[in-house]
Amino acid sequence: MAVTEKEKESARAYWKTNVRIILISLVIWALVSFGFGILLRPMLAGIEVGGTDLGFWFAQQGSIFVFLALIFFYAWRMNRLDAEHGVGEE
């Protein structure tokens, strides 16, 4: 099956968008874990959560919730992108 120039172009655009979505997701991934959970914890020290501070909550629970949201967002967004570019499986 010959690949047309148009299809190639579409695949390139698809990949560029994908990489951008990944980068944005990874920034959030790093922000809640390494950021709020560890490095930025002193800055969040004023925000109290159940006997401790917000940074502790992010390190032990909050980051996990965000990770879940990120994976489901990515799956949903990419499935839409697949359809937009006609590169899905069906």
Add this chain to the structure above:
Amino acid sequence: MDQFTINLLFVGASFALYIGIAVWARAGSTSEFYAAGRGVHPVTNGMATAADWMSAASFISMAGLIAFTGYDNSSYLMGWTGGYVLLALLLAPYLRKFGKFTVSEFIGDRFYSPTARLIAVICLIIASLTYVIGQMTGVGVAFGRFLEVSNTIGLLVGAVVVFAYAVFGGMKGVTYTQVAQYIVLITAYTIPAVFISLQLTGNPIPMFGLFSEHTASGQPLLERLDQIVEELGFNEYTVHHGDTLNMVLFTLSLMIGTAGLPHVIMRFFTVPRVADARWSAGWALVFIALLYLTAPAVGAMARLNISELMWPEGTDSQAVSVEQIADDPEYDWMATWETTGLLGWEDKNGDGRIQYYNDDDEAMQERAEEEGWEGNELTNFNNDILVLANPEIANLPGWVIGLVAAGGIAAALSTAAGLLLAISSAVSHDLVKGRFNPGISEKGELLSARIAMAGAIVVASYLGLNPPGFAAETVALAFGIAAASIFPALMMGIFTKVNSHGAVVGMLTGLIVTLVYIFLHKGWLFIPDTNSFTDDDPLLGTIKSTSFGAVGAMLNFIAAFTVSKMTTPIPQEIDDLVESVRVPKGAAAATADH
């Protein structure tokens, strides 16, 4: 009915369940064994992946490490869940599109080099073997308690059971057995946590209980915990005490190691479609999160319970008496766990009481002088016993204790057996058949698989008796090795056009540097007392051996890019392969060159 009989019943019943399902499912279709997960709904596949993933490290060991260290060990929580984001975004959909069964096949094909494949196999074997050592440590704790024998005998009995389980083999591949294991494991983990959360805070959901009010004191639970451990001279629970750089690198090592370990990645190769690979990672994390959100509550609440049990009238009053430990049923767990050799106490000053405090703390040393104490008298409390001892410490009914025993054994066995299978197939299929003796008969291949498996269990049991750390710490080393060697190769294979020379040099650099760093701190080949440094005073700044995987991964990337730039670019057909892996269209069902 005594506790031993109850435990036996629960462990026996759970085994009967797994075997029953395996027999039932196998009668249905034998091909399931090779393609576990194909045609299975992403939710079911996610549950099975969660069972595969959560081992003795997650179930038995992790909450104990959090309990006795506090905030600083949050790395385990973030690391072992955050890795799934990397897996879902950076690897799973593309490896599924690639359409083969194993990680080493992808590396061999993408880098068009049998050498790259061989190195990947070696990396996988080393990481998996280290992983099994950690599992054997957990197996020793679980079987020691369950059979009421010493840790050593427990480990040896456990090793025989694990070996038999792995030889029986096929059970691992059957998705529905894993679903059953997951249900046993998560029930066993959650029920005691709910009881304890109710006892301490009145909130039935442990993850909310952790941030609720401690009923007895009227303070928030974590504030009460900070206070009591500080009164005993320990580090405050919620405060960051360790080194920040080390904590960041440790968390990162666990995350990228998660995305580099073969037994989880493999599950995404066989889902029906690329879209399912994306969803499956999410569902797996949902089921993993159920345990990981409960674990910090288990740790904190157990630490509070233990501190209060040792000082029943408050920390400024008298410690618990030796008589009370012997007579009061609330303290029965101490005698039970003493049998395993993992818990110990000694009335050093002969005052008939057991003072539990931090004898390295100056303020406590002053108080000890005044009161005539001669050091901490709770002399041994192995962190790995915490989760299994927890229901006994909280005085929960016998059936809960039996359930936890069954859950702990399920967690340790399933992962240990799965890893042994992975090691044996890597040795027999990839090394012996693929490399050294391509003409080997099927019988010979099977024999070499069995020999590899037996060899691995003997090595892992020996080192499991003198482990390089607590179960979860040893497992963390395995993650470091995978992080430094496999993950960068996979990522560069998909997102860059690094060539075979780059990949080979990169993997070798990551693997060797990381292994040497680990061996320098944990002993050569993990043999005790052959180390030159310790993690308390590491070779490079504050970077402990458990955190070095992230550094190894960075060196891997740098070496690979540098070498790749200086050598010939990839051929056109590999360029086409990379382009095709990047789009889901045209994904065929996974095939294997078996």
